[in-house]
Amino acid sequence: MGKVLVLNASYEPLNITSWRRAVVLLIKGKAEQLEHNGRFLYADVPLPTVIRLRYYVRVPYKEIPLTRRNVLERDRHTCQYCRAKNEQLTLDHVIPRSRGGGDTWENLVAACVRCNVKKGSRTPKEANMSLLTQPRRPHSSLHFEIVKYTQGNHNQEWKKYVIGI
Structure with missing residues (x-):
């Protein structure tokens, strides 16, 4: 039911x-x-x-662990740049690690390999790629x-x- x-x-x-x-x-x-x-x-x-x-x-209060699986779940297994689903997804740092971006809920998004390579070590704005949703920590x-x-x-x-x- x-x-x-x-x-x-x-x-x-x-x-x-x-x-x-x-x-x-x-x-x-x-x-x-x-x-x-x-x-x-x-x-x-x-x-x-x-x-x-x-x-x-x-x-x-129970902290939700920051894992690859949880980031992909949060982003509904969808590339946050091109909306591709069911492809081999990677994790992309919105602010690249080479520029001081860390492994945080607010800095990691799901991305297809093509978009991740296209973005490279640039910010989404510099790469002229916009995010579908702003990444954030799940509430519960x-x-x-x-x-x-x-x-x-x-x-x-x-x-x-x-x-x-």
């Missing part, structure tokens, strides 16, 4: 759960329904797509999972509760 986005009492995304678990939380009064997709479990019970917990749950460890579930025309109602997708 689908997945449900669970928000903390403060409206920050907490996790993604099954529709069955979400319905149990609603029945027990531990959560409230914020969004539904127009489908119904029973005559007056809409199938939830976003719920919010009634009580705040403290979640320890849940970021990649939410991106996966909102691709295409699925779970579009989640986007108003999530920053940066």
